[in-house]
Amino acid sequence: MKKFILIMLVILAGCNVSDPVQPEPVKGTYRFVEKTEGNLSLVDDAMRVLVYEQFIRDYKLSKDPHYFYRSVTILINKEFALPKDFVPKDLVKADMPLSPRSNYPYMRKDAHDALKAMFEVALDEGFELWFHSGYRSYASQKLLYENYVVRYGQVQADIFSAKPGHSEHQSGLAIDITAPSSEGPFSVFFGDSAEGKWVAKHAHEFGFIVRYPKDKTEITGYMYEPWHLRYVGVELATQLYTSGKVMEELDN
Ligand SMILES: [Zn+2]
Numbered sequence: 001m002k003k004f005i006l007i008m009l010v011i012l013a014g015c016n017v018s019d020p021v022q023p024e025p026v027k028g029t030y031r032f033v034e035k036t037e038g039n040l041s042l043v044d045d046a047m048r049v050l051v052y053e054q055f056i057r058d059y060k061l062s063k064d065p066h067y068f069y070r071s072v073t074i075l076i077n078k079e080f081a082l083p084k085d086f087v088p089k090d091l092v093k094a095d096m097p098l099s100p101r102s103n104y105p106y107m108r109k110d111a112h113d114a115l116k117a118m119f120e121v122a123l124d125e126g127f128e129l130w131f132h133s134g135y136r137s138y139a140s141q142k143l144l145y146e147n148y149v150v151r152y153g154q155v156q157a158d159i160f161s162a163k164p165g166h167s168e169h170q171s172g173l174a175i176d177i178t179a180p181s182s183e184g185p186f187s188v189f190f191g192d193s194a195e196g197k198w199v200a201k202h203a204h205e206f207g208f209i210v211r212y213p214k215d216k217t218e219i220t221g222y223m224y225e226p227w228h229l230r231y232v233g234v235e236l237a238t239q240l241y242t243s244g245k246v247m248e249e250l251d252n
Contacts, residue, residue: 081165088172099130108172111231136169191226204241
């Protein structure tokens with residue numbers, strides 16, 4: 001009996017020091033090698049296995065259960081979610097013009113700095129943009145989504161709002177923007193405004209994509225949201241812009 005207990009203890013102790021759980025959201029995380037300062041380099045098929053193995057090693061070394069979720073190219077949608085306790089490490093407060101009813105004024109630093117640069121260039125060219133809503137925690141998204149479900153029913157809510165864990169806003173890489181000329185945030189007319197057109201044309205130069213385009217509702221599951229930008233880095237943003245694809249259409 002004593003021997004049995006001893007064996008059990010060894011087994012249980014083994015559980016505690018086991019490797020981190022199997023890497024989860026592989027999709028979108030190892031298509032690109034992340035170099036310094038958020039620069040990305042495309043990975044070809046032959047390299048992908050090597051890159052993936054390196055990612056696994058880095059993941060284990062990092063001892064960060066959320067290592068993969070911090071990739072700027074991560075795919076978050078109705079199928080792939082962030083963990084309930086995922087919080088970005090490098091959130092900064094928006095240092096740029098805010099909309100009058102702006103809320104959640106935080107973003108991850110790289111995304112924030114890229115957005116600030118975009119706002120400044122836009123303004124130079126005569127287009128004034130406002131920051132409306134950035135990082136939202138799992139709990140905030142849960143509250144928001146549940147309120148929408150009560151108000152509009154789940155079918156409607158699912159077209160324009162994400163279930164908790166499934167919102168890109170939790171990553172700290174998504175932003176809702178607006179413009180003084182718009183009738184307020186979350187207006188589809190933003191897409192037809194001079195500012196919205198400028199954003200659609202130039203966002204990729206700063207690493208952003210219009211994440212839910214007009215003609216991709218069937219693929220993304222979301223209505224057209226010309227105001228919702230997602231930071232993915234300049235290389236991927238440019239690839240998506242020139243190919244006309246959404247993240248779901250990338251093979252990875
Ligand atoms: Zn949004």
